Every structure is written in C-alpha cells, then in structure tokens.
Amino acid sequence: MLKLALAFVLSLPAASGFTASLQNSVVRRSTKLHFHPEKFNRAVDCASNYGLCDVDELLNLAQDLEDYQGCFYEDGAEACQKEIDDRHDLSNVLLLQGEMQERTRYLKEGNLFAYDVKADQDMHERDEFIEHVVPALDL
Numbered sequence: 001m002l003k004l005a006l007a008f009v010l011s012l013p014a015a016s017g018f019t020a021s022l023q024n025s026v027v028r029r030s031t032k033l034h035f036h037p038e039k040f041n042r043a044v045d046c047a048s049n050y051g052l053c054d055v056d057e058l059l060n061l062a063q064d065l066e067d068y069q070g071c072f073y074e075d076g077a078e079a080c081q082k083e084i085d086d087r088h089d090l091s092n093v094l095l096l097q098g099e100m101q102e103r104t105r106y107l108k109e110g111n112l113f114a115y116d117v118k119a120d121q122d123m124h125e126r127d128e129f130i131e132h133v134v135p136a137l138d139l
Contacts, residue, residue, distance in 0.1 A: 039064050047093045051101070058098035065091040068113065 019042035043061040053061070065087050071080040107114050 041074070043090055043094060047097065049091055050097060053097075055098045055101050058094045058101070062091040062094040062098070065094070 039061060041058075042053075043065055045069065046061060048059060071083045074080045074083040
C-alpha cells in the first residue's frame with residue numbers, strides 16, 4: 001500500500017521543490033536499503049593501499065562505483081554532485097591501479113626490451129668481474 005501511495009505522490013507534477021526533494025529522499029533511502037557500503041570501504045582500502053587487491057577485484061569495485069546511482073552520504077545538490085564526482089575519481093584510481101599492476105606484470109614476464117636490458121646489464125657485470133678476478137688469479 002505504501003509503495004502505491006508513494007508511486008502516486010511521485011507521479012504528480014512538481015508544483016514545488018518539495019516533490020523533487022521527496023523523490024531524491026525516497027531514491028536515496030531505497031538505494032541505501034539495497035546497497036552494502038562494505039564495497040565502498042573496500043574500494044577506498046584498495047585505492048589507498050597499492051597491491052592490496054588483485055586486478056579482478058579492482059575492476060569489479062570500479063564498476064560497482066560507476067554503477068551506483070545518486071548519493072549515499074551527502075544531501076543537497078552541490079554536496080551530492082561532489083560525492084558523485086569523487087566516487088567516479090575513486091573508480092578511476094582503481095582502474096589505473098589495475099592497469100599499473102598489469103603493466104608491471106608484463107614488464108616482469110614478457111617485455112622483450114626489459115629482458116634485453118637486464119641481459120645486457122648481466123653481461124657487463126660478468127665481464128667486469130672477469131676483468132678483475134682473472135688478473136688476480138695469475139699471481
């Protein structure tokens with residue numbers, strides 16, 4: 001019954017800011033009932049602690065932040081928009097961190113240039129070692 005009354009009130013034309021305010025309030029409250037802020041906590045933890053979360057978790061959390069509609073914490077149009085902007089920023093941080101983890105993994109496991117540089121460095125270190133040790137053995 002309450003849902004029916006609420007649907008009726010929300011379908012009325014907005015004669016004042018009250019209806020818009022009521023709509024925002026209802027949407028916010030109903031969204032809160034179906035959303036678990038633990039994901040927000042985990043997203044902030046992962047973004048703040050590089051390497052804490054694997055790439056899949058980073059991507060999932062970023063998507064959850066992007067998918068969330070409206071405001072969870074803030075009231076008022078300006079504060080709500082700031083929350084949304086900052087949530088999107090946090091999502092971008094998670095995506096960038098995931099990209100950095102993948103690029104670092106590739107650098108360690110498959111980047112031919114990095115392999116060649118390391119092999120060249122090892123060869124020079126071996127040559128320097130031989131230059132210093134071999135003459136010392138002739139004593």
